[in-house]
Amino acid sequence: MAYYNERYNGKVKVQRSAKKTYEMVENMREAIDLITYDMVEQWVEDLILYKSYMGFDAREVILPKLGRELQMGSRLASPEEMSEGISGYLGDQPICLRSLKHDKGPAMYEDAGVPVVYYEETNSGGYRVEMKELSRTLDEFKSN
Template sequence: MSQKFKIKYDEIQNIVVGEVPNYPKYATQILNLANQNAQGTRPKIVGQMSDLIQEFDGQTVEQWIEWYEERYPDARKNAADRVEDMIKKLKESIDKIDREMIDTWVKDLVLYKTFIGLRFQEAILRKVADIKGTTYRLAGKDDESKGIDGYVGFMPVSIKPTTYRSKSSLAEDIKVEIIYYEKKKDGITVYFDF
């Protein structure tokens, strides 16, 4: 009989280290955000931890701390300094947030970014048409049922994420040219071969 279970990270920490710090509500979320922005625990600051733990030949957390701090004596302080500086910047920014800014942010997220996220296909079609020196148009409902998202000139095309290529088990059989895209942090990278 097969069994399945889950061990929470706090429980692992309690078993392995013996202590679990108690933080106020939301504190770790704020600290994680500050660290993410400050990049305080990046390898260039604290070392490549996945490699270091493999080099470590001790057994206890006390041995690990001693071993690590001999090699990176200033790493924790440098990381904490970066996070502390970012916390100060976040506090300054939080003090500037008022209801008007919140309303603007909600409008931008719910209305504009949703619209843009759902309509980015038109931007892709327009850019591909510009490159090809032709026109474009979005597909109608009848075309969409055939897997067509739009036209570049008179050519029907489908627009799919790059991950679509790796999904060989898809039942969909698209018989038109496919434009692939990949969402990046700063925009969309588009690939096509026609």
């Protein structure tokens, strides 16, 4: 510790970092005070209905269907990949499946930086898929 303090002005750097960290803690305290019961209820509903049963069901239906339609392999993302916002793969292309209903609410995860395929459930129990971002990416992928 003495070496770091002497060589790199460690005490000053620690104090600066502690100040920035404390400011962020204060910001979080203020943000937490803005959370309402309705916000929590909406988040839990989304988690239970759209991130679990319906979300996984959509992935299991839509990804293989897109793979067949586009004549390429498909696979569901691993739990680690899902934590990064990736729903699955078409060939080597990662994609994110996102419900149009979910997309109207607050973002619950970081943007994975991959094409997003939007879907909505139809009255007949199927899915309507909008894949403009994916089409553009696959065209670029095929031309390389």
